[in-house]
Amino acid sequence: MFKKIDLYIIRELLPAFFFGITAFTAILAGSTILIPLMSDASKWSIPIQAVLKLFIYHLPSVIAFTFPMAMLLATVMAFGRLNSDLELTAFRSAGISFFRLVIPVMFVGLVVSLVTIVFNESIVPKATHSAENLVQTFKNKDTPTLKKNINLTEYDPEGRPLRILNVLEVENGHLKGVTILEYENGELVRAIKANSGQWLPGGGWEFYDGIMHNFTMSDKRKAILIEFKKEFINIKSNPIDLAGREKFIEEMSAKELRKHIEVRKNTGQKFGKELTRYHMRFSVPFASLIFAILGASVGVRPQRSTSAIGFGLSLLVIMIYYILLGISVGLYEAVPPVVAAWIPNTVVGIVGLFMLLRASQK
Secondary structure: OOOHHHHHHHHHHHHHHHHHHHHHHHHHHHHHHHHHHHHHHHHHOOOHHHHHHHHHHHHHHHHHHHHHHHHHHHHHHHHHHHHHOOHHHHHHHOOOOHHHHHHHHHHHHHHHHHHHHHHHHHOHHHHHHHHHHHHHHHHOOOOOOEEEEEEEEEEOOOOOEEEEEEEEEEEOOEEEEEEEEEEEOOEEEEEEEEEEEEEOOOOOEEEEEEEEEEEOOOOOOOEEEEEEEEEEEOOOOOHHHHOOOOOOHHHOOHHHHHHHHHHHHHOOOOOHHHHHHHHHHHHOOOHHHHHHHHHHHHHOOOOOOOHHHHHHHHHHHHHHHHHHHHHHHOOOOOOOHHHHHHHHHHHHHHHHHHHHHHHHOO
């Protein structure tokens, strides 16, 4: 159960943490999103509405990137302020050790790490996938794309088929010869056959000139037959998916990436780099916990009280960390991928623990 001192430290951390997310997101969004986006918009004639949508799609990946950075900045600023106002001295005079003051910091760092993992799994891949699909739409708008005999299966959370889609031909987003089987709890409930269809930019498909069979659960031998001229079905997959575009690693969740690695392994392809990136899905978020410890140790050093100095120190540490991260990606052939993925955390963690021990002795 939290004590007053824990809540006091946490209240000191949170405003600086959210300030860090806002500040770092603004900095990174300008350099990593806007500049490439303006280049793509000019090159592929992307309209302003789509540019804004792409910007929003790319924001989650940048925000997730800033969580560890914001955690470091928050602890540097919070403990710098406590130190400069002699509150740390007062705590120690009351018999409260520096290690005890770091406990709520470590708790917040752990929570941020777990939130980052969930954020990376539930939001970032979907947003990145949507952004890439949208860009591909403009890249391929003047290039005829013809695919034949396309099959796509969607599954429910239990792993049972939810919808099976077969298309005889897909060309520039237009479908010919469509057959759809829809299931509920693994039971066939609807079969649709349409002569043609098309993707709606807002999401979903429209099918034309078809027949729909609705099966009753009570009697599988009976079906309600409906002829239609136009029918809308909310199928999330778009023409890019149907044409078989392979997802980039950034578009995959950890579960999807693991399956991708298994495919490469079973087909005799190299997968060390992909496996390293898989382990980084967990190591990088836990940098928030490592940075929380390091930031507290840095914050108690003399003349570290200003936000400008804290911001600069955070940028320096982050730069070193991501340089190590880049080196680690290239080490997957020299060391086991799981080791390569955790090298930056290990190095920074050892430095942080060393500085924590020194700070506790003062």
